[in-house]
Amino acid sequence: MNAMNMAKTAYAATRNTVRTPRGVEYEAFARITYRLKSSAEEGRAGFGKLAQAIHENRRLWTLLAADVAAKDNALPPDLRARIFYLSEFTNQHSRKVLKDPAEAGVLVEINTAIMRGLKQKAEAA
Numbered sequence: 001m002n003a004m005n006m007a008k009t010a011y012a013a014t015r016n017t018v019r020t021p022r023g024v025e026y027e028a029f030a031r032i033t034y035r036l037k038s039s040a041e042e043g044r045a046g047f048g049k050l051a052q053a054i055h056e057n058r059r060l061w062t063l064l065a066a067d068v069a070a071k072d073n074a075l076p077p078d079l080r081a082r083i084f085y086l087s088e089f090t091n092q093h094s095r096k097v098l099k100d101p102a103e104a105g106v107l108v109e110i111n112t113a114i115m116r117g118l119k120q121k122a123e124a125a
Contacts, residue, residue: 026118032057033111040104054094061087
């Protein structure tokens with residue numbers, strides 16, 4: 001390997017995009033939503049994958065609920081309450097989806113709506 005290639009390789013790792021907290025949230029939602037949708041489309045054959053995706057989705061929503069419940073959260077109280085409600089709904093509906101994988105579309109729709117909101121906020125900033 002010549003010196004030029006070594007220099008390119010050494011600095012390649014520093015070219016990573018800086019991620020904002022909103023960008024990290026969007027990416028987490030996108031990854032999990034993709035897993036929910038693709039595994040639900042497989043029907044019963046994808047039930048194991050669906051159960052794992054639901055578990056990841058619940059963890060994400062639990063983190064969001066804890067964040068909006070914190071006293072020092074800067075979001076408006078109304079938005080915090082709506083996010084907390086969605087977390088509760090997602091948790092309850094997830095139990096139902098595990099009984100009938102065809103109902104996973106509701107979870108995908110909720111996550112997609114959140115992703116749209118995150119993207120709009122990022123574009124406005």
